[in-house]
Amino acid sequence: MKSTDYQAVVIPRTYSKIMTYNEREYHIFISVPAETPPESGFPAIYLLDGNSVFATMTEAIRIQSRGPERTGVYPAIVVGIGYSTDGPFHPARFYDYTYEVPVSELPGNPKGTDWPQMGGADQFLDFLEYELKPRIEQDFPIDRTQQAIFGHSLGGLFVLHALLSRPHAFQRYIAGSPSIHWNESVLLAKELQLPSLLTEDLDVHALLTIGELENDSRFFVKEKSLAMIERLSSMGHGQIKASFKEYPDENHSSVLPVLISQGIKFATKKTAR
Template identity: 60%
Template sequence: MDVPVTIPRTHKKVIHSRNREYHLFVSIPVEAPPPEGFPVIYLLDANSVFGTMTEAVRAQSRFPERTGVYPSVIVGIGYPTEMPFHIQRHYDFTSPVPLSELPASPDGSAWPEQGGAAYFLDFLEDEVKPMIEKEFPVDPKQQTIFGHSLGGLFVLYALFSRPYSFQNYIAGSPSIHWNERVLLEKERAFTGMLEEKKTIRLFLGLGELEASHPSQLSKKAAEMYERLSLLQDQNVWVTYREFPDESHISVLPVLISQAIRFASKKIGQPQQSV
């Protein structure tokens, strides 16, 4: 008899916000929570990477003293689809800009609706996080947000808009070129929002083969790393990684493996500034 295959200790919630449907994929460790609660990772595009991240944490956190990965609650924000990606991500992860500022569509068709990043950040802050903190033993002082491509763009938007909503920001292959003018304006304002006694950690990671992309994705991410690295005296710590022989999509598994280690490091432990 055939039965569905499921990931242990995971479940899905369906919620609605502003007439949009979201599917929250939640993974809970089997271990007892520490006194302060589990670290929590908020994961964008959950339809494509929730399983990868959940299994990576589940396997590696069995021996944290060897791997540096500790049991964590994973909250994936996904959509009503069985495909890896959903068209609504274009709206949720982007800022409103004139169509003339968007890259050309490869097939000449119109891009999906854009410009809902502010609403999506409100949704995370005002609806998702309070729900998770009420239902599960999570540590509000060890929160991570992970996104890739347009999701990586949104992670940077969140960092520059509300720097202390999370302690760890992981932007994989961020599509900086998509909303570059708006994002750089927010980056410039970001320095005036920093607080002396609070720490922010950012991981920028992408595939080595992305250097040939016409969007200059690698160049723009490296330049952002160089600028933000100057803020160490304001407790902004940035790690930059290019993964050999990986492309825009193939980078995801190795990026996730590095990301969960990064997310497990407690604030105050030695930082990387490579």
């Protein structure tokens, strides 16, 4: 940059803070609507991989929530969970979003190296539930009955882990292109225990999605997602309302903006209680 008269661009009404949990450091990004909060507070979306998609989701909500009666998107607080990096992703996500599984169950690393350390999903979910959410609810006007968790790829896998192990933690679960093949044995084991957690007052909405070009028969993401939706929908007395969407002409990366646009509608829509 040749000139010194340029200033950093700051997204309006966004904030950040660093939080640590069990010696792991997280960079938290928060965006707050300009509108006056409803009496019940704003819906909240907890966004994984915050370094890569926080700004995209924040701007999508800011634009579309100007006319919620037309767009179906209502003002919401976005809480992005990220790491100390200027890149879109950090290797720490491999640990936070996964359980430990035998190496034989993992896909090969295209770089020809070992995968980073894994197995911290329970600890990361503890951080979200017992540290981050209470702090956000203390500092911002949050509707505690309308909180969503949004993740893509390994983040989508973690969203499914959260749904299957702690279905009461959130009311909306958005799993984009979930890497079910990565921890499938763990997911299936947790799924067997889920019926015992389905209390009568539970009312959960889950959305699983993929891009059309991801459905290439390598990991059977579509088939595995549809099968999981069918099983979830048949559990209990309809406490989990699960749905699936496939976005035409989108691949694993290009699907993200489309997923965000649809996900914010899913996360903020008004439902009868």
